[in-house]
Amino acid sequence: MMVFFPKQADKISTDPTTHGSLFVPVILGSNKTTVSVATGQNKYYSLYISVGNVHNNVQQAHRNAVVLLGFLAIPKIPEIVRCANMHLRHVIYGIGPYIADYPEQALLACIVQGWCARCIALPNNLDGEGGQHYDHTEVLADFLDLHVLRDQYGIVSNIVPFTHDFPCADIHEILAPDLLHQVIKGTFKDHLVTWVEDYLNLIYGKKHAEEISDDIDRWIAAAPSFSGLQQFPQGRGFKQWTGDDSKALMKVYLPAIEGYVPPDIICTFRAFLDFFYLVQHDTYSDSSIQQVQDTGKDFHRTRVIFQTLGHYPLLICMFGSPNGLCSSITESRQITAVKEPWHRSSRYEALGQMLLVNQQLDKLAASCVDFTMRGMLTVRQYSTKCYELSLQLNQPRLVELIRWFLYSQARINDCDAPSAFDIPLHQCPTFNSRVVATHSAIAYFMHQRDPSITGIRGLDVVQIFAFLSFSHNNTTYPCALIQWFFHILDEPDELTGMWKVQPDTNNNASPSLEIIHLDCIFCSAHLMPVFSEYGHCFIPSDIDFTNSLDRFSTFYINKYIDRHAFGLGQLDM
Structure with a gap:
């Protein structure tokens, strides 16, 4: 990701006591998970931490760049830290982008679900203009009652965000873009796939549309293998979708529906997929950010739907590539850091056992990398004749x-x-x-x-x-x-x-x-x-x-x- 965070950099450079220091944005993410549905609904509200000074390929390679947070002290003065290049630098920590899915964004920003956590746009026009700040919320709270704030402004004013007393953090500004829930699940799975199903029902009738949908499922199941591509032996006809399901389906869906839907729908999917991959670049220039904005407009022209995709150009300028800030990073850690350790525990006072399992898994992961680099892991052998x-x-x-x-x-x-x-x-x-x-x-x-x-x-x-x-x-x-x-x-x-x-x-x-x-x-x-x-x-x-x-x-x-x-x-x- 390697983002510079210009506001924080300017403050550090103008202060003689911190000039020349390195700003390390602390990336936080939270996710509530249930580790047992059948025996007691055991729930954990896990908090994850990473830093913004590692590259996206490290974040996404599951090399434990995202870790389960126990306790973090935020020093108020620069701390001397040895960096990866072995140089010693004065480091100042600050809250950077916060990773959360939409329900948790609404909870963190103290807004009503259905409203945008970043701006004051109305629920029926989430691409509207106007930034959201807690100063704006406080002014409204001084003049309006709770019911008006809730119904007309989407503000829950009887509680305050956890960043309220932080001098350099506003929750409305630090909420990171969420490719998983906003783009992959929200736009693609919940809207576009459903849109195709509605079109088939309208044009062919329910019975024939079901036959066509079954055939599309068979096309999806016939998609050839590729490294990292999930297979769909039964097509996309399953009830419990995961983020990986939706992301894998996106990669093969367009060729599967060609011939069953008109060219305009194909163009809509093409514009959407173009946007999805444009916001996953590792680096951006002014022209590439403009390309993101133009592609988003092309998608809206082919399919009028209100989505919070209009914030992405600004968020890229603030935080860098959304690819390194997706909630799929924390959700993927939910399985290895919370659910699997819980199932390995005795279920009685499991927290300490889960922390021990996490520690052991980290050591095993490090050993696996070390053994691979040393050539100690066996591979299949062919004849040399x-x-x-x-x-x-x-x-x-x-x-x-x-x-x-x-x-x-x-x-x-x-x-x-x-x-x-x-x-x-x-x-x-x-x-x-x-x-x-x-x-x-x-x-x-x-x-x-x-x-x-x-x-x-x-x-x-x-x-x-x-x-x-x-x-x-x-x-x-x-x-x-x-x-x-x-x-x-x-x-x-x-x-x-x-x-x-x-x-x-x-x-x-x-x-x-x-x-x-x-x-x-x-x-x-x-x-x-x-x-x-x-x-x-x-x-x-x-x-x-x-x-x-x-x-x-x-x-x-x-x-x-x-x-x-x-x-x-x-x-x-």
Whole structure:
């Protein structure tokens, strides 16, 4: 995140006693959880703490950058602390962004649910103008009674926020944006998915709409695997949704509904997904913040709905990327820090036992990282003999592919050299060395085709069967055994904004295989079948996520699978 917090920095720099000190924003988050529904409704109101001086990838890697808070002393004068770069700095702690879902935001800000915790906009126009401050609340409380304040201003005036007496913190200002509940669950799951269901019921009638919804569920269940992508064996037809459910569904939902809904609805989902990934950048410039604002307006133009998305440009300027402040960070810690330790306890005076379990889990996590770095954890082993390895990988052409690869590497700087596949195999170098194969699931990656072309336009999709390493003439080659895909069109699909690809084949219709150097591989890719190939015919029941890549011939390069793929896709627009 690494945000500068200009207001606090200005105050520190103008005070001779604190000049040159580092401001560390303390990020707080709270979440109430029930650890047992069947036996007594045991509830815990947990408070979490992090700091704003770590990067988003550390926050999201579950490396315990967010910890369960026991007690924190806030010093009033600079404290000398050794930073990660081993330098000693004077540090001043202050309350930074506070992570909470909307019910807890309303509780913290002492407002009526349905009103905005950040501004004085009316409930039917939460994107309205006007900031909320406790000074404003105090002035209203001096002239209006409790009922008027509650009904007309949404203020609960007989209690005060916990920041009331803090000199440098106003709860209305420090409430962080919440991607999970405002965008993922609120806008996508509670509104847009429901909107599609209402449309299908209106156009096709309830019975046929249910059949279409079931078919959409089967399309979702057929989404191919990807690192970190949750699978939906039964589609999205389950009653208890989690944040991970909604977030995973967002990544595959647009291709699944194409063909069943009109283009305007597809454009609405596309605008929403663009906004969602734009607010997850690690860094922002004036132009990227303006892009967030413009994309939010595009979404509102395609679907008129009042959501608290209009505050995001300002909140990004104040706190940095919302991706590092999402309540999913604290909710994910709820399971490991509260629920699982409670289930491991005796249930009697469980708090001390839970704290001990947390301490032990932290030590185990640190040990796992240390053991991995030392190479102490075992991995699957393949044969190092080339012939035996070709049988294990079910790739009988492995030896000849390696020989063609060695031929091309020997002439890598010769622009006039013929393609290795145009050369008879007997003219290629012989190969009898050992080959080291790294176990990996069959995955899809981007191969850099032309470094001068940005975005996915300059990349090819390849399917990787195995990562290999071998030596020849005292040179070690880290490689990958791949199958090529090719772009169908010269531009992304106009409706979805995603590129379409197909697997490449040789003249005899066999897969186009090759061994390439790892330096050519740019990043991972996710392919979604173009389900509209089936038209309005229902998907065969035997297609699922394990075989959908083999049953379809055309695929989208899914730029909505993660923010890195989205960033590449934006370069093509």
